[in-house]
Amino acid sequence: MKLLERAAVTARFFRKGLEDFDTTANVVSSSRWLVEAMLAAIPSDAKVVVEFGPGTGTLTRAILAKLRPDAKLYAIELEAGLLEGCTKAIGDPRLIGVHGSATDGPALLGTSVAGRADAVISSLGLSLMDEDIRRGIMESASALLAPRGAFTQYAYVHARYVAYSQQRQRFFTWDARPFMHARWARVDETMVWKNVPPALVFTCRK
Numbered sequence: 001m002k003l004l005e006r007a008a009v010t011a012r013f014f015r016k017g018l019e020d021f022d023t024t025a026n027v028v029s030s031s032r033w034l035v036e037a038m039l040a041a042i043p044s045d046a047k048v049v050v051e052f053g054p055g056t057g058t059l060t061r062a063i064l065a066k067l068r069p070d071a072k073l074y075a076i077e078l079e080a081g082l083l084e085g086c087t088k089a090i091g092d093p094r095l096i097g098v099h100g101s102a103t104d105g106p107a108l109l110g111t112s113v114a115g116r117a118d119a120v121i122s123s124l125g126l127s128l129m130d131e132d133i134r135r136g137i138m139e140s141a142s143a144l145l146a147p148r149g150a151f152t153q154y155a156y157v158h159a160r161y162v163a164y165s166q167q168r169q170r171f172f173t174w175d176a177r178p179f180m181h182a183r184w185a186r187v188d189e190t191m192v193w194k195n196v197p198p199a200l201v202f203t204c205r206k
């Protein structure tokens, strides 16, 4: 049954990617090398982790595998069908699916989570978003994090040179590096070539 639910959510992600690429930002899931780099900053004793944009749940599963039995993972997803499919297919009581936008993280999760997250992990396609949404996502991540928590975000390398927006029907460029460095006190970078497309992982601290 779980296998069928997993296949259904993968198919939905692929379909949604074709329909609205600017929101899903991909049609295939992240590679295991990208997943590994995204999880590196989650401390082994993490109690509260927040994920932005779980999609098919590739990262969600890997985060849960790293978390202790008493930890909680809050996964905020904009697309209700994907969220339902992903949480059902995973079926882990530590996973709390939240429908809404990652820009509203503190309001959606409330004071029991805001300011207390050990890690925030985001696989949102920043390059395809409007600047005010990108900024809102950074502010939301910062407000959710505990003082020593880490925010991890990846960006596809090609967007620095060329990318295409389906909604705007035009080519554009967007460089994630200056954007991230301007907003966080410390930023560490890891390049992941073994992903389609290659990605740069940013681990950011307040």
Ligand SMILES: C[S@@+](CC[C@H](N)C(=O)[O-])C[C@H]1O[C@@H](n2cnc3c(N)ncnc32)[C@H](O)[C@@H]1O
Binding pocket: 023, 024, 025, 026, 028, 029, 030, 052, 053, 054, 055, 056, 057, 058, 059, 076, 077, 078, 079, 082, 100, 101, 102, 103, 123, 124, 125
């Ligand atoms: C690139 S996919 C990530 C898929 C998956 N995490 C992975 O790495 O394979 C981005 C996901 O973020 C969701 N999304 C886009 N904008 C969002 C927002 N503002 N808040 C929450 N989720 C959003 C999309 O619906 C999509 O499922």
